[in-house]
Amino acid sequence: MEGDWSPLSVIRDIVDEGMQEDPFYVMDLGEVVERYQNWKDLMPRVEPFYAVKCNDDKLLVRTLASLGAGFDCASKAEIQLVMDMGIKPERIIFANPAKMASHIRYATARGVTTMTFDSETELHKIKQCSPDAQLVIRIRCDAADAQCPLGIKFGCEPLTEAPRLLKLAAVLKLNVVGVSFHVGSGAGESLVYARGIKMARVLFDLGETLGLKDMRLLDIGGGFAGNSNSDLREVSQVINAAIETNFGGRDVRVIAEPGRYFAAAAYTLAAMIHASRELSTGTDEGHTMYFINDGVYGSFNCVLYDHQTVAAEPLEPSSTRPTTCSIWGPSCDGLDCVIGSCQLPPQHTGSWLVFRDMGAYTLPVASPFNGFPVPRVRALVDKRLWAVLKDMWPLNEATFILEGRPTGPQTPEDSLTPSERSATPSPTPDTHH
Numbered sequence: 088m089e090g091d092w093s094p095l096s097v098i099r100d101i102v103d104e105g106m107q108e109d110p111f112y113v114m115d116l117g118e119v120v121e122r123y124q125n126w127k128d129l130m131p132r133v134e135p136f137y138a139v140k141c142n143d144d145k146l147l148v149r150t151l152a153s154l155g156a157g158f159d160c161a162s163k164a165e166i167q168l169v170m171d172m173g174i175k176p177e178r179i180i181f182a183n184p185a186k187m188a189s190h191i192r193y194a195t196a197r198g199v200t201t202m203t204f205d206s207e208t209e210l211h212k213i214k215q216c217s218p219d220a221q222l223v224i225r226i227r228c229d230a231a232d233a234q235c236p237l238g239i240k241f242g243c244e245p246l247t248e249a250p251r252l253l254k255l256a257a258v259l260k261l262n263v264v265g266v267s268f269h270v271g272s273g274a275g276e277s278l279v280y281a282r283g284i285k286m287a288r289v290l291f292d293l294g295e296t297l298g299l300k301d302m303r304l305l306d307i308g309g310g311f312a313g314n315s316n317s318d319l320r321e322v323s324q325v326i327n328a329a330i331e332t333n334f335g336g337r338d339v340r341v342i343a344e345p346g347r348y349f350a351a352a353a354y355t356l357a358a359m360i361h362a363s364r365e366l367s368t369g370t371d372e373g374h375t376m377y378f379i380n381d382g383v384y385g386s387f388n389c390v391l392y393d394h395q396t397v398a399a400e401p402l403e404p405s406s407t408r409p410t411t412c413s414i415w416g417p418s419c420d421g422l423d424c425v426i427g428s429c430q431l432p433p434q435h436t437g438s439w440l441v442f443r444d445m446g447a448y449t450l451p452v453a454s455p456f457n458g459f460p461v462p463r464v465r466a467l468v469d470k471r472l473w474a475v476l477k478d479m480w481p482l483n484e485a486t487f488i489l490e491g492r493p494t495g496p497q498t499p500e501d502s503l504t505p506s507e508r509s510a511t512p513s514p515t516p517d518t519h520h
């Protein structure tokens with residue numbers, strides 16, 4: 088939502104107040120709503136279960152809960168976070184194929200009984216801790232390329248291991264209800280979903296011959312792109328067609344576990360340059376090192392762990408010729424390099440840089456190493472959207488009505504935050520991390 092009202096204009100307003108020295112995020116709730124609606128429009132048969140691990144910011148989780156999403160939780164703490172918001176257990180899948188026994192017991196005690204497995208030991212463990220669980224076998228199905236491949240760690244081989252595991256589940260009288268796969272996070276291939284869905288159908292058929300009569304859940308995992316310039320259309324066409332071909336007339340519930348798709352574009356990070364150093368390169372072209380107040384031990388851990396490349400944008404546009412520079416985090420570690428080389432118009436101490444699409448796999452991993460605080464999140468929401476959303480917080484089981492959703496406001500006065508401050512938005516609630 089550009090124009091008078093955008094994450095960048097709000098960042099400018101906050102910075103212009105002159106009180107801000109620490110990095111901060113602006114989180115646009117409207118972006119999440121828009122993405123949810125887009126998902127529903129493009130893949131009406133696929134229910135999104137948001138992968139909490141991607142970003143457990145309560146603002147995001149609450150918003151998605153209000154919209155009617157389900158949740159993919161990987162641990163006891165994630166289940167607790169979601170359920171403490173009022174989410175019913177049926178809206179949660181415990182999608183970690185290698186769970187700790189105490190976490191399985193906790194989930195079961197709270198009524199979360201849908202869970203994944205990909206090994207014999209997990210089946211035996213579940214038999215002990217949650218014998219009535221609804222089990223989903225996770226098979227391996229890797230995209231040709233992915234930002235973070237997952238098949239190396241999870242997912243049994245569909246043609247060799249999966250039949251053996253399904254037979255064991257039948258012998259143990261466990262209740263297998265479906266098949267899941269994850270093509271890899273940040274997948275660069277769409278057709279992989281067709282392969283996974285086709286393979287799932289093969290296993291549904293095998294399950295039937297083994298007497299596993301309750302197989303009715305297909306979980307196509309995550310892997311969907313989430314940056315502002317990404318498009319769900321192509322992959323949705325592949326998925327819809329594959330579901331129709333393989334599960335057309337069948338009473339099969341289809342879910343997915345998108346993380347990045349909902350989180351990435353909703354968060355814009357603002358970081359300030361607090362120091363710089365000129366390097367002599369021996370050529371006419373110099374190189375400036377800029378030091379900012381967030382680094383790879385904070386939000387930019389995504390550069391190391393999530394294999395992300397990030398792009399810096401000066402908050403204030405400039406027509407001065409860009410020069411070569413690098414961007415470094417605040418810690419005393421040489422590893423703390425955010426961007427090794429890029430081009431920016433000359434910046435000065437106190438200038439702010441903006442990083443878009445920073446909502447996925449950033450905040451939950453960030454640490455205050457060396458005493459530098461993890462950025463706070465400041466929410467940005469259209470007054471009319473907030474009027475609807477706030478009634479849903481704390482949540483009940485009602486689903487937010489998407490029809491008639493207000494569009495972005497035209498004037499700064501309209502750009503209210505949850506605190507209903509209308510002049511310069513200084514949004515609350517802030518979330519602490």
Ligand code: PLP
Binds near residue numbers: 138141182237308310
């Ligand atoms: N589901 C599972 C089991 C995962 O491990 C992950 C990410 O690691 C996700 C869903 C979310 O994936 P993405 O963010 O690529 O949508």
